[in-house]
Amino acid sequence: MKNKIIKSLIFLLTLILNVSATSAYTLSREDFEAQIKNQIKAQTQKQIENLGGGEIEVKILNMPQGNIETKNIPNIKVDSNNNGFLSRDLKRVSIYDGNTFIKSFPISVNTLVYRDVLCSTNPIVREQNITISNSAIKRSEIGQYLGQTISTFPKNPLVATRNIQKGGVILKSYVRSKPDVLKDSTINIIFKSKDNLKITVDGKALKEGSIGDNILVKSLKYNKIYNATVSNKNEATVRI
Numbered sequence: 001m002k003n004k005i006i007k008s009l010i011f012l013l014t015l016i017l018n019v020s021a022t023s024a025y026t027l028s029r030e031d032f033e034a035q036i037k038n039q040i041k042a043q044t045q046k047q048i049e050n051l052g053g054g055e056i057e058v059k060i061l062n063m064p065q066g067n068i069e070t071k072n073i074p075n076i077k078v079d080s081n082n083n084g085f086l087s088r089d090l091k092r093v094s095i096y097d098g099n100t101f102i103k104s105f106p107i108s109v110n111t112l113v114y115r116d117v118l119c120s121t122n123p124i125v126r127e128q129n130i131t132i133s134n135s136a137i138k139r140s141e142i143g144q145y146l147g148q149t150i151s152t153f154p155k156n157p158l159v160a161t162r163n164i165q166k167g168g169v170i171l172k173s174y175v176r177s178k179p180d181v182l183k184d185s186t187i188n189i190i191f192k193s194k195d196n197l198k199i200t201v202d203g204k205a206l207k208e209g210s211i212g213d214n215i216l217v218k219s220l221k222y223n224k225i226y227n228a229t230v231s232n233k234n235e236a237t238v239r240i
Contacts, residue, residue, distance in 0.1 A: 024070070025069070025070050025074065026069055027070070029063075029065060032068055036060065041056045041058055044085060047085040048113060051085075052146065052147070053115070055114040056112070056113055059110040061107070061108040061109070070098075072098040074095055076094070078093050087144050088111075091106070092107075093107055112141050113142055113143040115140070116139050117140050117150060117151055118130075118153065118154075119168065120165065122166055125160065125163050128159070136153075145171055148172050161173075161175060179210050180232065180234070188200050188202070188203070190231065191238050211230050215229075217238070
């Protein structure tokens with residue numbers, strides 16, 4: 001009887017050891033998903049650091065169910081076919097038991113990037129000035145606009161080059177600097193000689209321009225048109 005009990009105990013112990021050897025580590029689905037997301041976040045942070053950075057959120061659209069059973073602590077690797085950032089991407093997850101490859105599978109990923117950027121607070125129409133009355137710095141998701149956003153309220157006035165809906169992110173391509181001289185505005189025309197003699201007369205700008213731009217101006221006194229260089233706000237210089 002005693003020998004039978006000993007044999008039974010040995011059998012049970014062997015069975016337990018075999019089961020332990022077969023599956024010594026369990027990675028829950030939640031921890032598995034967390035590891036994948038952390039890898040994607042770290043990869044994304046490197047990809048966007050030269051584009052202004054931001055707070056990253058990862059959404060996996062087809063995460064498989066179930067736990068991961070391995071003998072050793074599983075090694076999880078996430079790879080993409082693209083070196084650069086994509087807000088929507090198909091990535092491949094590979095699972096290794098130590099150094100032994102177990103399996104791999106694709107996942108669809110949405111990677112969101114949040115940052116404080118210039119946004120419209122009211123609808124803005126083309127050629128309208130960007131001001132504090134119609135825009136503000138707000139936290140927004142800008143993953144599809146990386147490298148195109150404006151992070152601080154502009155010191156120099158901006159003008160919209162297209163209609164911008166309320167709440168929209170204002171991109172660099174949506175605006176241009178407000179010109180120092182507006183078309184058809186009254187300006188000072190300075191006639192300047194080689195000896196630095198100056199004569200100032202009232203004139204009209206026939207074209208808009210910023211400092212350094214060449215525009216056509218019309219002297220209201222002489223009723224003549226001249227080529228001039230925008231030299232200051234509402235001012236153009238004619239070399240004589």
